[in-house]
Amino acid sequence: MSAGDNDEGGYTIVPEQFIAQLLKDVDDIVYIRQLATKHPLTKAASLGIPYLEADPADADWTTELGTGNEDSTMSFGKRELSPNPYAKRIKISNALINRSALPIEDIVRQRLAYKFAITEEKAYMTGNGTGQPLGLFYASNDGIPVSRDISEGNTTTAPTFDGLINAKYALKQQYLAKAAWIFHRDCIKILAKIKDDEKRYIWEQSVQAGQPDRLLGLPVYMSEYAPNTFTAGQYVGIIGDFSFYHIVDALDMQLLRLNELYAETNQIGYIARKEGDGMPVLKNAFARVQLASGS
Numbered sequence: 001m002s003a004g005d006n007d008e009g010g011y012t013i014v015p016e017q018f019i020a021q022l023l024k025d026v027d028d029i030v031y032i033r034q035l036a037t038k039h040p041l042t043k044a045a046s047l048g049i050p051y052l053e054a055d056p057a058d059a060d061w062t063t064e065l066g067t068g069n070e071d072s073t074m075s076f077g078k079r080e081l082s083p084n085p086y087a088k089r090i091k092i093s094n095a096l097i098n099r100s101a102l103p104i105e106d107i108v109r110q111r112l113a114y115k116f117a118i119t120e121e122k123a124y125m126t127g128n129g130t131g132q133p134l135g136l137f138y139a140s141n142d143g144i145p146v147s148r149d150i151s152e153g154n155t156t157t158a159p160t161f162d163g164l165i166n167a168k169y170a171l172k173q174q175y176l177a178k179a180a181w182i183f184h185r186d187c188i189k190i191l192a193k194i195k196d197d198e199k200r201y202i203w204e205q206s207v208q209a210g211q212p213d214r215l216l217g218l219p220v221y222m223s224e225y226a227p228n229t230f231t232a233g234q235y236v237g238i239i240g241d242f243s244f245y246h247i248v249d250a251l252d253m254q255l256l257r258l259n260e261l262y263a264e265t266n267q268i269g270y271i272a273r274k275e276g277d278g279m280p281v282l283k284n285a286f287a288r289v290q291l292a293s294g295s
Contacts, residue, residue: 028224030117031182032124032136035221035242036278039081041250046082049246049281053077079142083250083275084131086119088112091267105270109255112272116253118225124245124278125225133278136182136245137227137235137288143280144288149235151290156232158190159289161202167239168216170287175241180212180219183237183289184228191215232294240286251275 041047053075060068090108097104120133127135134143150170153162171179183191192203204214212219218239227235251274258269280286 027114028118028121029222030121031221031223032121032242032245032278033117033247035180036124036245036247037243038247038249041081041083041248046080047248047277049079049081051077051079051282079246079279079281081246081248081277081279083248083277084133085251085273085275086116086132087271087273088115089269089271091262091265091269094266094268097268108270112255112270113253116272116274120276120278121223122225124247125223126227127278129279133247133276134280136238136240136280136286144283144286148283148286149288149290151233151292154290154292156292156294157230159187159236159291161194161196163289164191164194164202164216167237167287167289168218171239171241172284175285176218178241178243179239180221180242181215181237181239182221182223182226182242184224184226185222186228186230187226187236188220188222190230191220230291232291234291235288236291237289238286239289240280244280244282244285245278246281247276247278249274249276 039047054073056071056074057069060066062068090112092104092108123133123135125135126137127133128138129135129140129142134140136144138144139146139149148170150163150167152166153164154160168176168179192201194202196202202216204217206213212221214220226237230236253272253274256271256273258271262269
């Protein structure tokens with residue numbers, strides 16, 4: 001008898017021992033939904049957010065009986081969030097469900113939920129606002145205009161210490177109280193090497209587990225979905241009070257199991273669907289870190 005010959009006993013050997021564990025890369029972290037202001041939407045087509053566009057002009061020094069000039073500068077505006085649908089469909093064979101050593105349906109449900117979160121995060125970062133959220137890194141008068149882009153002090157290929165200081169103090173003190181930075185890890189690799197005039201690193205490592213590192217005294221979040229193209233005029237980061245990014249959820253994620261539709265091919269289907277929108281609602285709460293134009 002020998003293990004190497006099927007007729008002499010090889011058939012009794014199990015071909016492969018299988019570990020009931022799925023190996024996968026780590027999931028990316030999503031930040032914007034954690035930091036943003038969220039609203040449920042019920043019984044309406046959209047969500048309107050009024051804001052003060054301009055204050056009255058300064059008061060006039062006048063006389064005892066004078067009333068000052070009539071004001072014509074105070075005005076209001078509105079941000080409107082209109083939910084957009086997004087969906088994904090996937091089919092699974094019944095044979096796979098019945099024979100797999102892993103809980104295939106549970107895995108599919110979990111991964112769909114994760115990918116919906118990633119889809120949202122990408123749009124909250126770079127979406128153009130047409131049929132999707134308006135992103136932080138998309139220049140728009142409906143969100144963050146180009147007037148909030150800070151490139152002074154940066155080079156055409158990297159942010160600098162002076163450029164970061166310029167971005168930080170583009171925000172008023174009241175916004176700085178809750179402000180944070182968001183960069184891609186490729187940019188953080190550059191930032192972590194920057195030194196001040198005393199040859200000290202400006203990057204501050206976190207001293208408490210679970211808390212973010214700090215840059216110029218403010219927390220830093222490392223996002224895989226922040227821009228990381230280091231050429232002239234490109235965005236490479238943002239600072240702001242992200243509670244002024246508003247998200248509306250009109251439909252929580254729904255997951256439908258289709259038992260009959262694909263019966264002819266011995267499959268079941270899953271359709272995941274959600275509706276939502278998002279946008280920065282106050283431009284002065286943000287400043288984008290932009291590389292120099294080179295012109």
